[in-house]
Amino acid sequence: MASRDGRRRTLSYDERVLWTTVTKSVAPMHGELPDEDDSARPPEQPAPKRVPRAPAPAAPSPAPVKAPPALQPLDRRTRQRVARGREQIDARIDLHGLTQAEAHAALSRFLHAASARGARLVLVITGKGGRGGDGERGVLRRQVPQWLALPDFRAFVIGFEDAHTAHGGEGAMYVRLRRRRGEAD
Numbered sequence: 001m002a003s004r005d006g007r008r009r010t011l012s013y014d015e016r017v018l019w020t021t022v023t024k025s026v027a028p029m030h031g032e033l034p035d036e037d038d039s040a041r042p043p044e045q046p047a048p049k050r051v052p053r054a055p056a057p058a059a060p061s062p063a064p065v066k067a068p069p070a071l072q073p074l075d076r077r078t079r080q081r082v083a084r085g086r087e088q089i090d091a092r093i094d095l096h097g098l099t100q101a102e103a104h105a106a107l108s109r110f111l112h113a114a115s116a117r118g119a120r121l122v123l124v125i126t127g128k129g130g131r132g133g134d135g136e137r138g139v140l141r142r143q144v145p146q147w148l149a150l151p152d153f154r155a156f157v158i159g160f161e162d163a164h165t166a167h168g169g170e171g172a173m174y175v176r177l178r179r180r181r182g183e184a185d
Helices: 013-025 076-083 100-116 139-148
Strands: 091-094 121-125 157-162 172-177
Touching: 091 100, 100 121, 100 139, 100 172, 139 157, 139 172
Parallel strands: 091 121
Antiparallel strands: 121 172, 157 172
16 A cells, blocks of 8 residues: 555554455455465464344334325316305414414314314415514414424325415415315215
């Protein structure tokens, strides 16, 4: 092995022992290996004895959790029907004036209850948000879509998107809910 200045460096004792151990554990691919010069070989030391370990008890593997399908926005036709009032919004919640923790809890309760009643489309009003001191707008407007994508909400939510201006525009969103099992259209 060459050093940075181009000269070959010699292996330390530990490196030679390691190299010898490795070369003895490898089988040649083609034919026999040439005999090594015994004078270059370091004196052999007995290999440390390995104490067999008891196999670790196998932990029961958890049942595979099926991930919910990707969130889907409302299709164009459904969006038009809702905007024109031909398809009803089953429930509404207004999160104005709530802190993030209060809004998260209220949204969770609301979606559980709406799903239990068989609601298919709900309106979540977040408000556009006022200007904060840091120039940011609408904390709930930014947070609610992130919450709806979380696993605990995905049990209920198929998809969501901004509402039509008649229902609040950027300050509200339509949320499509999953059908409960055994429920027919």
